[in-house]
Amino acid sequence: MHAAGALLWRLAGGHLEVLLVHRPGYDDWSWPKGKLHKHETLPAAAVREVREETGVEAVLGRPLPTVRYVLGGGTPKVCWYWAATPAAGIDHSTAVPTTPEEVDEARWVEAVQALEMLTRRADRAPLMALLELHADGTLATWPVLLVRHGRARRRSAWQGGEDTRPLTATGQNQARSLVPILSAYGAARILTSPWARCALTVTPYSEAAGVPVAVLEELTEDGARHAPDRARAVLESVLSLRQPATVVCTHRPVLPVALAALAARAPDPVAARLPAADPYLRTGEVLIAHIGRPVRRNPAKPGRKKPAVVAAELYRGRS
Incomplete structure (x- = not known):
């Protein structure tokens, strides 16, 4: 199974912040992501999923490490991620999920705090890459x-x-x-x-x-x-x-x-x-x-x- 999502980032008060989502069905904190629609490309799916789960219109940047894990029942899943920023000219200071039954909260948090909040350990890999790019000054x-x-x-x-x-x-x-x-x-x-x-x-x-x-x-x-x-x-x-x-x-x-x-x-x-x-x-x-x-x-x-x-x-x- 293939999925796509993005790590939305911004700079606030000199700190790197990322946007996490809370899924009530799993009671976990994760990245906005989801399965591809028929004939949909990975980048298009990533942007659509971010919009549906956070209300934010994303613009994709460079790709980040993929996350691989096994779902219940033994089905392998691969999720492709990108660094992304909110589209210019739109107020995204707050994020409002559009499908509350799937995502009931979208929260901007400092990137180092997100490392502790993420429920699934594998989800830390793209964040670590994002932090390294930020430290190098090569994220934008x-x-x-x-x-x-x-x-x-x-x-x-x-x-x-x-x-x-x-x-x-x-x-x-x-x-x-x-x-x-x-x-x-x-x-x-x-x-x-x-x-x-x-x-x-x-x-x-x-x-x-x-x-x-x-x-x-x-x-x-x-x-x-x-x-x-x-x-x-x-x-x-x-x-x-x-x-x-x-x-x-x-x-x-x-x-x-x-x-x-x-x-x-x-x-x-x-x-x-x-x-x-x-x-x-x-x-x-x-x-x-x-x-x-x-x-x-x-x-x-x-x-x-x-x-x-x-x-x-x-x-x-x-x-």
């Missing part, structure tokens, strides 16, 4: 969401220009099913190739979230073929400044350029998780690269460092 991150367009009509079957080749019905489904994934990470900016199959892939999210789309010729196949340095510069500009979560939608031939820019900012363990072989991403697939401040192990050398890719995840829109 922002994502770059690299998307390959949904499945398009075959070149051989399309009489129009390459820039007008549209999505198939499968590609349209993939585009629609990307909406809850991009929403889970708070995507607030969209950069895309102007070619139809890319523009159509980001349209459902743009319309659902009210996020404007910026089209860039550098992200087209022709643009990357004739001027790869310009395509890479687009990625570098996104990575260099802390800014709203950004979607970058492009084509398979552009992906090696984009991934090289990400790998150059990633420590070896993270770089090793980035796609390295053609086709790099499948149609309708999204790579979430979590960008943050690199760990500074030697305070005696305070030099300025560029933001780094500190974690990466892969998800695909449903066909």
Whole structure:
């Protein structure tokens, strides 16, 4: 059985606080979490469960350790967790559960106090990771969401220009099913190739979230073929400044350029998780690269460092 949830965190009075929930049916303190709905992705499930159990709209950050345990009857359960923050612009000073029969209290507590309050020992693992990231100053991150367009009509079957080749019905489904994934990470900016199959892939999210789309010729196949340095510069500009979560939608031939820019900012363990072989991403697939401040192990050398890719995840829109 698979479940998903999040460790919501905030800073209050200089202290790290997290949001715990009390479940009356089990009389325990735990993290907001729950089982996936049919066809639901892990990130979408995590955000939905947080909303249902605490009333808080969450924005996911970097992934945390999963928790594995055995339910009564011997059924194994795996719960996937993320660090998460309340959505900006909404008052979440208090949390009000929306399903009181399942969760009757949601309480912000200091993180060190949460270690004592958690009923299940295994639930401490993601919290310990959260505390370590906070101590390193690397807990706050922002994502770059690299998307390959949904499945398009075959070149051989399309009489129009390459820039007008549209999505198939499968590609349209993939585009629609990307909406809850991009929403889970708070995507607030969209950069895309102007070619139809890319523009159509980001349209459902743009319309659902009210996020404007910026089209860039550098992200087209022709643009990357004739001027790869310009395509890479687009990625570098996104990575260099802390800014709203950004979607970058492009084509398979552009992906090696984009991934090289990400790998150059990633420590070896993270770089090793980035796609390295053609086709790099499948149609309708999204790579979430979590960008943050690199760990500074030697305070005696305070030099300025560029933001780094500190974690990466892969998800695909449903066909």
